[in-house]
Amino acid sequence: MQQAIWTFVLFWTIPLATGGDVRVTCVFTSDCVLPCKSMYHDIIKWYKDGTENAVHTFNNNKDHLEYQDAAFRGRTSLFTDQISQGNVSLLLRMVRVEDEGIYTCHTSSSFEDLEIIVWLDVKAPIKRVDIKFTDKEITCNTSKVYPKPIISWYEIPSLQTNITTETQKDDQGLFSLKSIFTYEQDEQSDTNRNQSVKQITIYTCSISFEDKSQTYTASLRQEKVDIYSGQDANIHCPVSRGDAGDYTITLRFGESSIILKPQLNNIPEQLAGINVHLAHDGKVTLHNLDMDKHTGTYICETFNAQSTIDVVQTSVQIISDIHNNGIAEVLGAVVVIMAIISLLIYYLWRRKGLKKKATLSDLTLLEETTGYIMKQAIWTFLLFWTIPLTTGDVTVTCVSTSDCVLPCTSPYYDIIHWYKDGKSNSVHTFYDKADHLEFQDADFKGRTSLFNNQISQGNASLLLRAIRFQDEGRYKCYSATSSVNKEQFVLLKVKVPVKWVDIKMTSEGISCSTKDVFPNPKISWYRDGSSENTFTVNTEGDKERLFSLSSALSQSVKENTTYSCAISLGDESQNYIASLRKENVEIYPGQDAAIHCPVSQENPGINITLTFGESSITLNYSQRSQPHTFRGKTFHLAHDGTVTIHNLENDKDSGTYICESLTTKSRGVVHTLLKINSANHHVGVGVGVGVGIAVSVIIVVIGIIAAIIYWIRRNNGQGVV
Structure with missing residues (x-):
């Protein structure tokens, strides 16, 4: 009877010593520890339900991975320096969706063994939710998440709508979700939609996991702003006072975008050639907008640390004023009409004066009047047609791989921005008496500087080092104080000179x-x-x-x-x-x-x-x-x-x-x-020359002797006679 009781106690109390199962949540592609503690560590084996071979095996103080399951090769290890202290936990690297499941930590010694169950859950968190208008519907989507997400829609005010949601799974086991919020296509609802979307309707989609471990919320509203060309436009970005600066704002227009920092809301930025200021309340002011260049949709996105994105889509309609509505053409026509009228009046009055013998003073007054009208017409013409010709770019030619200076002078040097056409980020930024290159375009990293010791004298020129061929283009030097700014343009041409001609x-x-x-x-x-x-x-x-x-x-x-x-x-x-x-x-x-x-x-x-x-x-x-x-x-x-x-x-x-x-x-x-030439040829020539000279000398001597003999005989002959 006593042996039976001890046997009962042994077999029913051992499972209670494990302390129950452990549940662990691991992030997709990260490393994760499956915890297990045991003092019986001569042999350590990790198994996963549903796999034929072991996940990891350790005995005789070393790993034995000959029969390790193929899905875990190269991704597992134990903390070998801590096994003697009872830490037999498993380190699983680069967690996959298929790693999810039930694991068994089996440890044993020569007399005892222990098993601990570990439940592994895998999660690929929601990193971003995109919400936007497309024609007559609003889409909300996210991708690369796990487990399967769920979505909820909210709208203020509530309108009659139709919602369709599509979920797809990729080859990694991750989910993508796309939900479409569509209005009923009847005339009344469409009219209501147009009014509300433009003014007060806020659409919100909330994507979360079923266990509510994460919820990501995105909201969208649409506004409309009408201004005249040359005026400023105010765009509202969704900022809450409770955010306390813990957010970022991205402003988009067409293919251009900038990131605005709430801590630097007094610093002007540039978007597609537009001067931009961010106020404390999230209001973004776009300065001096041009009807042809800047009409369109501006999107302001606010991200905060609470997994929230708020989007305001503002349609900016720029109406031409009288100056942009053909003022030059109107003035041109006025000048021509004034000239014709002046000449016609002068001609008729002159003709009448000749017939009636008008006085000289009358004719002089007429000439002065018509001359004044003509002069005003000419000045008006010159004023409106020559002003546009007084501006232009400065052209600089730089040699490839050398350093080059892009000139710019300005009395406004509290803030200096250099930009290049086609680049969304700045080339160089300077304010608060220091460079700020956090958002500098990657192509210019480490290659730009200003002449800091000369800025106070008005030198805002940019030094561009190691000129590259792709640096060629149009640059803008923007300088400003808190109340005034100045823009100058530099056209940079790159030359690769001729270095060698074969x-x-x-x-x-x-x-x-x-x-x-x-x-x-x-x-x-x-x-x-x-x-x-x-x-x-x-x-x-x-x-x-x-x-x-x-x-x-x-x-x-x-x-x-x-x-x-x-x-x-x-x-x-x-x-x-x-x-x-x-x-x-x-x-x-x-x-x-x-x-x-x-x-x-x-x-x-x-x-x-x-x-x-x-x-x-x-x-x-x-x-x-x-x-x-x-x-x-x-x-x-x-x-x-x-x-x-x-x-x-x-x-x-x-x-x-x-x-x-x-x-x-x-x-x-x-x-x-x-x-x-050869030496023999040289000697032969020398001998030949010597022989020739000798023969010539002999001939000359013989000739001289013959002449002397002839002269003697002739003289003797004369004496005999």
Whole structure:
């Protein structure tokens, strides 16, 4: 009887020692700990209901994952340094929806074992709810959430409506929900809708999970504002005094958007070229709106930390005033009419005066009156037609990869904003005597600065470093105080200059080429300074909009003739000249060779490179008075660019020498074919010359002797007679 009682107690009290199941909620894609504590930790096994193999196995003080379930490979681990203290919890990484379920933590020693059940719930929280008007319906949607969400709609005032909701599940097990709020299409309800939507109706959708663990609320209302062109418009953003600045406001217009900070509500911002101010009560003021550019729908979204988004959609209708309603055309017509009337009155009065012999004073008064009318007409014309011509952009050309200054001067320097057309965020922002680059456009990060020590003197210029090709465009310099502002525009053009021109002889003539330049280059050819018109040109542009040019002059290359190609950019801002020349030089062993290099005394910083075969040496023109060594031979560089190589001896020194001069604007190349005649030929020529001289001397001597003999005989003959 006693053994039976102990057996009963043993089998019915052990399950009570586990303390019951544990429930854990894990966030989708995050890491999560499934808790388990046991002092029996010689063997630790984690299982999941519905899986054949273990989730994780540990024994003999190490993991054994040979038979781990494939769904958990690489995603599980234990806290091995804490197992001896009884912590046998499982760390599950990158939680998936399919991880949801019941897990068993089984631990044992040689005498005892323990099982703890852990319920794992997976949740992908609601991160955003979008609500908007589309035609005659309102949509509310969210995506990538788990478990399946539910939606509720509210409207004030209540109207007869129809609601349809669609839920979809993706391959990750996450849900997307879209709900459409539609009005009944009868005339009366449609009229009511138009009135209420524009003025007082607030639509609210609330998306939550069934367990009420999270609720995300979105509200929407629509308003309408009518103003005249040039006036300011006030747009209401849904801000509550209880928010205490714990919110962000996003203002959208077309493709442009800005984020407004409640802490900086006195700082002007820019949206699509519009000056924007945010007030404490959430009112956004849009300044000086233009009918053609700024008419449309403005959307103000307010996010706060309580999972709420409130949207106000404001339709701004801008009505043209008299100035924008053809004032220039009206004034033009008035000027013409005044001129015609003046001329007509003058003509009729003059004609009448001639017939009736009007007095001189009458005619003078008439002329003064008509002259005054004409003068006023001309001044009116000039005033309204020349004012628009007095404004314009400043154009700056910057070299790619260099630093560049975009000029701007202004006496209003409390706030300075630089913007670029096409960019929603600013290029550079300055206020409160400091830079504020939190919302700077990513393309300009780390590349902009102002001249802070000169701002108080009115210098609001922008220094843009490491110019890129995509920096090209129109920039706006906006400067302001609390009461006045000024706008200036800078047109930035980027140039990628010609850095190198390759000119060389080919089998068909001479080729000239360059690459990676902007704008589109042009080429001209010359021979000894005279223009050549027969050549081919090929220009190509790459995906970066950089150009490459190649050209060929198809004619045989003549000796001692200079061929030149001049490559210029399309805007004529640069002209790079490359020249080529071919020469021949013959010497005898032991003599010096003079090789000409294309240099100009106007370029004292020119570099000269002498090449023969695989050997080359580069000198600066300033080193011309010093002796140098090239391939074991001494040479000198003269003022005129002549390179004299001394004591050339054999065929190893024969061949083509290439002398190249290089500056930032030019490249000159001379190919010199050097021929060293043989020593025997030199000696033979010397012997021949010597023999010739000797024979000539003998002939001369014989001639002199013959002349003397003839003279003696002649004199003797005369004496005998």
